[in-house]
Amino acid sequence: MATGRLRAVILALAAASAIAVLSATAISDVYTEAQRPPQTFLTHTGAVITTTGEVLDPIYQVSEVEFDPDEYLRNFEYGRVSVHNETGQTIREYVIVAEDDLVQEVAPGVFYNVWTFNGTVPGPTIRATEGDLVRITFVNNGTKPHTMHFHGIHPAIMDGVFEPVGGGGGQFTYEFEAGPVGVHPYHCHIMPLEEHIIHGLYGVFIVDPEEGRAPADELVMVLNGFDTDFDTENNFYAANTVPFYYQHHPIQIERDRLIRVYVVNMVEFDPINNFHLHGNLFYYYPTGTDQSASFYTDMITLSQTERGIMEFTYEHTGKFLFHAHKVEFSEKGWVGVFLVKDSGTGEEEEEDGGGGSDGDYNDGGNGDGYADTGESSGAAGEQARDVTGPAAAYDGREAPDGA
Amino acid sequence: MTDGRRPMAHEQGRGLPGHGGSAGRLRVAASGAAPLALVVILVLYVSGPGSTMLEVGVPLPEVTIERVDFVGSEILATVRNTGPIPVSIAVADVNDRIHPAAVEPDARLERYETAVVRIPFDWNVAEPYTIGITTDDGTRFEREVESAAPALRPSGELVALFAVIGTYVGVIPVLIGLLWLPFIRRMGRQVYVFFLAVTVGLLFFLALDSVEEAVDVSQENLAGSFNGLMLLATSVVVSFLGLFYAGERLSGSRGTGDGRRAGEGDGRAGSGAPPQLAGPMAIALMISIGIGLHNFGEGLAIGAAVGLGSVAFSSFLVVGFAIHNVTEGVAIVAPLSRKRVAVWKLAGLGVLAGAPAIFGGWVGGFAYSPIASVIFLGVGAGAIFQVMVVLVRWIGRGDSSANGSNARGASGGSGLSGAPFAGGIVAGMLIMYVTSILV
Known part of the structure; x- marks a missing residue:
């Protein structure tokens, strides 16, 4: 009977220790790393946080995203330019390559399978003058069929709907006369359409009027979003893909200088999006098709692929917010800042001799975008592109390869 | 256990005459341990380094927000990686609105590792809140709190x-x-x-x-x-x-x-x-x-x-x-x-x-x-x-x-x-x- 007692005690002890171990692992947290000294951060909402760990704040992350919103903002692809021997028509040739297997950091720390035209979301901004012949050699290096469907006026065969281009190197040449004047989206039109759009197969197509527009600092903003967990709701919103990017890196513009924003809404799932500008109002040209503004306002509402041209000039220097006034979107990343500066020397009419070195507009991701005043007048000066001249004026500054 | 073994050893000893009691016991011990050793070898072979033959299917990440505390002007979410693969915490949100936050000790969580996500937020007493955590692959996990109340601190x-x-x-x-x-x-x-x-x-x-x-x-x-x-x-x-x-x-x-x-x-x-x-x-x-x-x-x-x-x-x-x-x-x-x-x-x-x-x-x-x-x-x-x-x-x-x-x-x-x-x-x-x- 002594062994019986002993066994009972052993069993009870074993049960007790098992319970103790289970409880201990459950209650205590498993830390695998030694703690770092506490650091203090100022977050973009103004809250101060002191932590021994890491900070989750798109504002304070060094951006390592493959796509550079600063470069995209002022980059226009004019194609490889030639002139038709007989008619004298300007021909702009592009090569656009579709892929659907890239995984990119669409927000700091968040990786998502993007489907791309020429490797980025949005795809390149294709720009031509009304009446130019646009010739696009489309190569599908993806695994699924894709197309390019342009909003605009073109033959049925060039509509990119009934002519799927197979993956693995399939090709199609889209050729049409640029028109009408305005700002238009292009996107893949393979079913299921929503899937092909939300993964990133879209871009902007700008058609300039033959007589050009007034000189301005020109910007492209695609309002887009990402549903990274596939629940048919966007997890992130942005102007130009990366959430909070332009709040982190304010867009530097000059006081008293005309700013022209080509804005295209590509947000899916949510029926509307909008654009609100602080400390100013803008002239708005829906679709950019009309030479006279339809509205003078600080707030426009945009449905799917609705787009237009905004023109404004700041009288005051300083930081001015722009964001979706559907505040949910702005709190998920669709928010930015214009940093308005004095032009300095005042001579911003210099001709652009830079040959389209758009990388200069990138402030180098220096963390706040406030400090590098030295570059700004040069960078902005480069914007003084002559858009009033004839179409031929573009030829001197075309993008090197159109791809 | 000893009780269970003894008759077995005895029987074996009888079945194989000529074997001493201690040798028989050794045999029993070996026969009990051998399958265990094989299991260990199997596990090492299948999951060890360099073995890729069984990597089929896509493991999905999962984190669980085990508790939410409301402290001062912060919301603290205790997060545990309860999925099959390591994850990194990328984004924190309150009521589906992204907020800057700190994560301690760090954002990368091995299996079953926990971290505390500290979200500066001026919460209101008795209001419901949904705390969301998005991992590096963009998946969002959330936990609802019916009514915010100041966390108890031992006093x-x-x-x-x-x-x-x-x-x-x-x-x-x-x-x-x-x-x-x-x-x-x-x-x-x-x-x-x-x-x-x-x-x-x-x-x-x-x-x-x-x-x-x-x-x-x-x-x-x-x-x-x-x-x-x-x-x-x-x-x-x-x-x-x-x-x-x-x-x-x-x-x-x-x-x-x-x-x-x-x-x-x-x-x-x-x-x-x-x-x-x-x-x-x-x-x-x-x-x-x-x-x-x-x-x-x-x-x-x-x-x-x-x-x-x-x-x-x-x-x-x-x-x-x-x-x-x-x-x-x-x-x-x-x-x-x-x-x-x-x-x-x-x-x-x-x-x-x-x-x-x-x-x-x-x-x-x-x-x-x-x-x-x-x-x-x-x-x-x-x-x-x-x-x-x-x-x-x-x-x-x-x-x-x-x-x-x-x-x-x-x-x-x-x-x-x-x-x-x-x-x-x-x-x-x-x-x-x-x-x-x-x-």
């Missing part, structure tokens, strides 16, 4: 508050229930059986209550990878068998046949020579332990409810628990009614059953852990089931002892076949149900 005041609550909810009601002892003592055999059966009914209700509570906790707060239901089942069975075995050894070390005789003897208030822990006192002690474990779980639930802000703890709730728990005192004294018991022993039993509510309150309020809750509730349920078995056997002894005087099968039988037994269980469960509505 002398709060420790005292939980002690007071535990005393009101656990200790005092149980002690009050014990005062029914003189009343039960004056009743005849049938009423005695009735009250024992009431106790069985009460305990059955409490055990089911514990199980239900544990199921709730595991479903609401425990990630699927912890197998909450099976953890509960294991806890119940381990607790039941452990206490059953220990109880048999301690109270009935002479075996079942002797136990019956001892029971008869105790029934006549100490005419035999019962060992110290045998008979009614042992049963009462085990009931106290079982109810104590249950009340610990109840204290956990109360403490956690207050701590997590999901319940506005009111005097009404205290009253409900108190009335509910008075019945637990009855359960303890019922088996003692045929025995003379020192008052201090009785009080000791009451404290043993009631005081764990205080400790449960502290643990639940200050260091809430869903896993620990499930385990404790399961252990409590197992303990109560064990006590029920002991009680039913106790009543069953009445059957055989009563056979001499009462005709078997008579409607007025005083054992398991009698009306008092069935009626008592029904009454016990009804009492518990009605008082539980107050909680």
Whole structure:
């Protein structure tokens, strides 16, 4: 009977220790790393946080995203330019390559399978003058069929709907006369359409009027979003893909200088999006098709692929917010800042001799975008592109390869 | 184990003549260890470095927000990686709006590793919040808090508050229930059986209550990878068998046949020579332990409810628990009614059953852990089931002892076949149900 007692005690002890171990692992947290000294951060909402760990704040992350919103903002692809021997028509040739297997950091720390035209979301901004012949050699290096469907006026065969281009190197040449004047989206039109759009197969197509527009600092903003967990709701919103990017890196513009924003809404799932500008109002040209503004306002509402041209000039220097006034979107990343500066020397009419070195507009991701005043007048000066001249004026500054 | 091996070795020794006893044992040990070694080799081969042959399918990340605390002007979310692969926390949000945050100790979580996400946020008391965490692959996980309440931090005041609550909810009601002892003592055999059966009914209700509570906790707060239901089942069975075995050894070390005789003897208030822990006192002690474990779980639930802000703890709730728990005192004294018991022993039993509510309150309020809750509730349920078995056997002894005087099968039988037994269980469960509505 002594062994019986002993066994009972052993069993009870074993049960007790098992319970103790289970409880201990459950209650205590498993830390695998030694703690770092506490650091203090100022977050973009103004809250101060002191932590021994890491900070989750798109504002304070060094951006390592493959796509550079600063470069995209002022980059226009004019194609490889030639002139038709007989008619004298300007021909702009592009090569656009579709892929659907890239995984990119669409927000700091968040990786998502993007489907791309020429490797980025949005795809390149294709720009031509009304009446130019646009010739696009489309190569599908993806695994699924894709197309390019342009909003605009073109033959049925060039509509990119009934002519799927197979993956693995399939090709199609889209050729049409640029028109009408305005700002238009292009996107893949393979079913299921929503899937092909939300993964990133879209871009902007700008058609300039033959007589050009007034000189301005020109910007492209695609309002887009990402549903990274596939629940048919966007997890992130942005102007130009990366959430909070332009709040982190304010867009530097000059006081008293005309700013022209080509804005295209590509947000899916949510029926509307909008654009609100602080400390100013803008002239708005829906679709950019009309030479006279339809509205003078600080707030426009945009449905799917609705787009237009905004023109404004700041009288005051300083930081001015722009964001979706559907505040949910702005709190998920669709928010930015214009940093308005004095032009300095005042001579911003210099001709652009830079040959389209758009990388200069990138402030180098220096963390706040406030400090590098030295570059700004040069960078902005480069914007003084002559858009009033004839179409031929573009030829001197075309993008090197159109791809 | 040694018992189990010995006959096997013996048999083997017989089957293979010429082998000595120690060599045979070695063989048995080897034959037992060989499959284990093969399992280890299999695991190493399949999951070891360089083995890619079984990498099919896409493992999906999963994180669980185990608790949310509201402290000052911060929301703290305790996050655990409960998926099959390591993850990094990329984004924190409040009500589906992205907010800057800090994550301690760092954003990368190995399997089952935890981190605390600190979100600066001026939250409002009593408003509901949904806290979201997005991992590096863009998947968002969320947890809803019905009503934000300031997190409890251990302080002398709060420790005292939980002690007071535990005393009101656990200790005092149980002690009050014990005062029914003189009343039960004056009743005849049938009423005695009735009250024992009431106790069985009460305990059955409490055990089911514990199980239900544990199921709730595991479903609401425990990630699927912890197998909450099976953890509960294991806890119940381990607790039941452990206490059953220990109880048999301690109270009935002479075996079942002797136990019956001892029971008869105790029934006549100490005419035999019962060992110290045998008979009614042992049963009462085990009931106290079982109810104590249950009340610990109840204290956990109360403490956690207050701590997590999901319940506005009111005097009404205290009253409900108190009335509910008075019945637990009855359960303890019922088996003692045929025995003379020192008052201090009785009080000791009451404290043993009631005081764990205080400790449960502290643990639940200050260091809430869903896993620990499930385990404790399961252990409590197992303990109560064990006590029920002991009680039913106790009543069953009445059957055989009563056979001499009462005709078997008579409607007025005083054992398991009698009306008092069935009626008592029904009454016990009804009492518990009605008082539980107050909680």
